[in-house]
Each structure stands twice: as C-alpha cells, then as structure tokens.
Amino acid sequence: MLAELRGLNEECGVFGIWGHEEASQLTYYGLHALQHRGQEGAGIATKNGKGLLVKKGEGLVNEVFSGDSLKGLTGNSAIGQVRYTTEDGRGAENVQPLVFRSTTGSMAIAHNGNLINAQELKESLEKQGSIFQTTSDTEVLAHLIKKSAGGALTQRDRVKKALSMLKGAFAFVLLTEEGLMVAQDPNAMRPLSLGKLGDAWVVASETCAFDLIGAETIRSVEPGELIIINNKGLQSDRFAEAGDRAMCSMEYVYFSRPDSDIDGINIHMARKRCGKQLAKEVQIEADVVTGVPDSSISAAIGFSEESGIPYELGLIKNRYVGRTFIQPTQAMRERGVKLKLSPVQQVVAGKRVVMVDDSIVRGTTSKRIVKMLRDAGATEVHVVIAAPPLVSPCFYGVDISTDSDLIATGRSVEEVRDLIAADSLTFLSAEGMLKAIGRSPEMKNCGQCLACFTGEYPTEIYADTVLPHEKELSR
Numbered sequence: 001m002l003a004e005l006r007g008l009n010e011e012c013g014v015f016g017i018w019g020h021e022e023a024s025q026l027t028y029y030g031l032h033a034l035q036h037r038g039q040e041g042a043g044i045a046t047k048n049g050k051g052l053l054v055k056k057g058e059g060l061v062n063e064v065f066s067g068d069s070l071k072g073l074t075g076n077s078a079i080g081q082v083r084y085t086t087e088d089g090r091g092a093e094n095v096q097p098l099v100f101r102s103t104t105g106s107m108a109i110a111h112n113g114n115l116i117n118a119q120e121l122k123e124s125l126e127k128q129g130s131i132f133q134t135t136s137d138t139e140v141l142a143h144l145i146k147k148s149a150g151g152a153l154t155q156r157d158r159v160k161k162a163l164s165m166l167k168g169a170f171a172f173v174l175l176t177e178e179g180l181m182v183a184q185d186p187n188a189m190r191p192l193s194l195g196k197l198g199d200a201w202v203v204a205s206e207t208c209a210f211d212l213i214g215a216e217t218i219r220s221v222e223p224g225e226l227i228i229i230n231n232k233g234l235q236s237d238r239f240a241e242a243g244d245r246a247m248c249s250m251e252y253v254y255f256s257r258p259d260s261d262i263d264g265i266n267i268h269m270a271r272k273r274c275g276k277q278l279a280k281e282v283q284i285e286a287d288v289v290t291g292v293p294d295s296s297i298s299a300a301i302g303f304s305e306e307s308g309i310p311y312e313l314g315l316i317k318n319r320y321v322g323r324t325f326i327q328p329t330q331a332m333r334e335r336g337v338k339l340k341l342s343p344v345q346q347v348v349a350g351k352r353v354v355m356v357d358d359s360i361v362r363g364t365t366s367k368r369i370v371k372m373l374r375d376a377g378a379t380e381v382h383v384v385i386a387a388p389p390l391v392s393p394c395f396y397g398v399d400i401s402t403d404s405d406l407i408a409t410g411r412s413v414e415e416v417r418d419l420i421a422a423d424s425l426t427f428l429s430a431e432g433m434l435k436a437i438g439r440s441p442e443m444k445n446c447g448q449c450l451a452c453f454t455g456e457y458p459t460e461i462y463a464d465t466v467l468p469h470e471k472e473l474s475r
C-alpha cells in the first residue's frame with residue numbers, strides 16, 4: 001500500500017501486442033491495468049508499414065495519453081511501458097519505450113527489471129565508442145544488438161547474442177521492423193505472460209492487463225526464452241539455458257494486482273493463504289482484524305478466517321491524494337501517511353486490534369498506523385506481517401535499496417516491535433510463505449527469489465554491483 005508516500009515503489013510494467021488493428025488503443029488499456037507498477041512515466045510505440053512511432057511522457061497513463069493523442073499511433077503492433085524511475089534516474093529521456101533508429105533497422109524497447117552487470121557492459125561499450133543518451137539499462141541492450149550488426153547474423157541472432165550477455169532480472173519487449181520479440185531472464189525473476197486476443201498475440205507483466213482487454217492467458221514466458229512474433233506466427237527460441245526459476249516473492253507479497261495470476265497462482269488467493277498461515281503460526285487474543293489498504297486486505301481476510309477473529313474495515317485509504325503532495329523526505333513521508341489513511345473510530349475504539357500488513361520496509365507505515373489506531377481508541381495493537389522480515393537489498397529492480405533503510409536489518413523482532421510501539425509483532429516464516437503461496441515444491445525454494453528475506457541471491461552478484469538507486473549518483 002501507500003507506495004508513493006515513501007518514495008519506494010515497484011518496478012515497471014510492460015505490455016506488447018502483435019496483429020491487431022487497434023494496437024495502440026489496446027496497449028493504452030493494458031497500461032492502465034498495469035498502472036500500479038509505476039506512476040511516473042508511460043509510453044507507447046507502434047509499428048506501421050512505414051516505421052516506428054512513439055509517444056511517451058512523465059505522469060500517469062491518462063495524463064500522457066490525454067485527448068486524441070493515441071490517434072497518431074497507427075499500426076497493428078505496439079509495445080508500452082509504465083514506469084517507476086528509481087532504477088535508472090528520473091527524466092523524460094528515460095521514459096520508455098526507447099526508440100533506436102539506424103540504417104541497420106529501427107527498434108523500440110521496453111524493459112522491466114534491473115541488470116546487475118549494466119555498469120560493466122556500459123563501460124566496455126563506451127570504450128568501444130558507444131554514446132549513451134539515457135541512464136537506462138535498456139539502452140545497453142540496444143547498443144549490444146547494434147554492435148553485432150553488419151555481419152552474417154540475422155536480427156534474431158543478434159538479439160540472442162546481446163541478451164545472453166545480460167545478467168540480472170529482466171523482462172524485455174522489443175518491437176522491430178521484423179516482429180515483436182519478448183525475452184525473459186534465465187531465472188524468470190519478473191512476471192511476464194503471453195496471451196491471445198482473437199488472432200492477435202499479447203504479452204504483459206501481469207495477466208490483469210489481459211483480463212481488461214478480453215484476452216486469454218496462454219502461459220508464462222519461460223526462463224531464458226526469446227519469443228518472436230511476426231506475420232508468420234509465433235516462434236519460441238532461447239538465448240540462454242533455463243536456470244533455476246526465481247520469481248520475485250515480493251510480486252506475490254505486494255506488487256502484483258490481486259486479480260493477476262503468476263505462473264497460474266492467483267495473487268489474492270496466495271495472499272489470503274499467507275494470512276491463514278500466519279494465523280496458524282501465532283495465537284493472538286483480539287477483537288477485530290483489520291488490513292492496511294490495499295495490498296494487505298487479502299492477507300487480513302485470510303488471517304480473520306483462520307483465527308475466527310472478525311475482519312473489520314478499520315482503516316480507510318484516501319484515493320484522491322495527488323502525487324504532487326508526496327515528497328520523498330522522511331518527514332513528508334510520515335505526514336503523507338496521515339493524509340492517505342484514516343482509522344474508523346467506531347471499529348477500533350475500545351478494541352484489541354490485529355493490524356495485518358503485507359510487509360515492513362522502513363517501518364514508517366506500521367509505526368504511524370499503530371499510533372493512529374491507539375489515538376482512535378484501540379486498547380491493544382498487534383501487528384502481523386504476511387511476509388518474513390526484509391533484511392537485504394534487492395539488486396533486481398525492486399526499490400528495497402540499502403539494508404540501512406530496512407528496519408529489520410540487524411534487529412530482533414522484539415527490537416522492531418519496540419520501534420513501532422506495537423503490543424506484539426509477528427512475521428510470517430519463510431517456510432510458511434513458500435507453503436502458502438504454493439508454487440511447486442519440486443523447484444528449488446519453490447522457484448522463488450527470497451534474497452531480500454534471506455540474503456541468498458539467486459544469481460551471481462558482482463563485487464561492484466551498483467544498487468538501483470545509486471546508479472544515478474554514480475553516473
């Protein structure tokens with residue numbers, strides 16, 4: 001919840017479509033469904049018979065595409081992105097899709113994730129004469145593809161070669177004159193699904209985008225897979241051996257929309273099971289259970305069902321606080337929580353309240369809400385968190401940047417409880433979370449990345465790996 005208030009946020013959302021006469025309109029709708037994945041920029045690129053067209057800008061999807069601005073985006077294929085900018089730096093030049101025009105073929109690229117060897121690749125490309133126009137990882141891929149142009153390699157081979165040099169978490173959509181290309185990193189860390197709308201193919205970070213446009217979900221894009229869609233149909237190729245799957249756990253915990261499915265598992269149901277599992281792991285004497293809107297409501301319902309403590313609407317979110325209100329300082333963040341959330345006094349006054357949240361990052365939200373509930377008359381506030389403590393930074397595009405930001409790093413649960421001034425604090429166990437989400441137990445760690453909870457990273461981490469938020473500073 002309240003992502004905007006803390007300057008923390010989820011990574012981006014991408015969408016692509018091939019073979020539909022309303023490609024830009026459908027991409028626009030798809031981006032609306034993905035808006036929760038990034039609110040700071042949006043863009044659409046289309047391909048018509050003459051070349052690539054692009055429109056993008058800073059702001060929400062409906063701000064960037066107001067009036068009849070979609071009209072110029074003709075063509076029956078398109079890609080789009082909604083963007084959160086922490087990874088690569090703010091600024092209109094970083095809003096995607098990025099379009100690269102050259103005599104060897106133009107292409108538009110949009111990306112979700114974070115490359116852990118981007119800095120290294122960039123330095124080597126710069127030594128070889130490349131000039132970068134943006135601070136985005138995505139441009140690295142474009143330069144790598146361009147670098148291998150000219151020889152006997154086909155465009156597909158050039159893209160494969162370039163993708164094989166990337167390390168980290170990435171879901172790419174590329175629109176070239178030859179077709180729509182879709183790539184998933186060898187550990188499939190970011191969600192990316194393939195769907196069908198009549199004869200048209202669609203691809204999106206989340207399946208809720210398919211539901212909105214009436215498309216059918218076909219499957220997830222496989223680890224290390226490169227899908228090429230053109231007028232000859234769809235072909236599946238690969239640029240790397242499939243590694244161990246390591247889907248981001250935070251997609252289930254917080255990022256994805258409850259109506260999306262990842263690898264066939266519905267997000268709402270997974271969160272609800274996490275809430276139930278929590279209620280199995282802790283016994284609390286209380287009168288009401290409440291969730292912090294929106295992302296923890298599912299877990300709160302599950303906790304209530306399992307514990308038998310009634311679920312109540314104890315906190316209300318004001319949906320209309322503009323983004324311009326939100327400033328990234330800690331003081332402003334704290335003030336922002338007040339602006340955005342209000343307790344329902346009639347529900348909590350004189351009650352022992354269980355407050356369910358999906359995760360604790362800096363602890364700002366929990367601390368504020370505990371106080372807010374007490375001020376509204378709650379006699380006890382028990383905080384239960386439907387995920388394990390976040391203790392390690394994420395290198396894969398999620399803005400859980402430095403461990404010094406994370407309240408649970410180097411602290412016991414009791415110390416964190418004391419800091420947020422709750423009567424009790426319980427985190428879901430990692431085993432409980434894996435079981436509740438319910439991915440195949442055959443896969444290592446059930447095919448999930450748990451690095452921010454355990455510090456064990458599913459990929460190699462470079463000694464000089466630059467954290468997403470540091471990239472901007474280091475350039």
Ligand code: AMP
Nearest residue numbers: 001003008009359360361362363364365
């Ligand atoms: P904090 O106030 O910093 O402890 O943040 C906790 C809240 O942030 C929880 O209510 C989560 O819903 C939400 N959250 C978890 N991870 C993230 C993230 N990477 N970006 C933004 N919000 C997050």
Ligand code: SF4
Nearest residue numbers: 248249394398449452
């Ligand atoms: Fe997701 Fe955490 Fe892994 Fe980052 S470290 S990809 S946030 S599970």
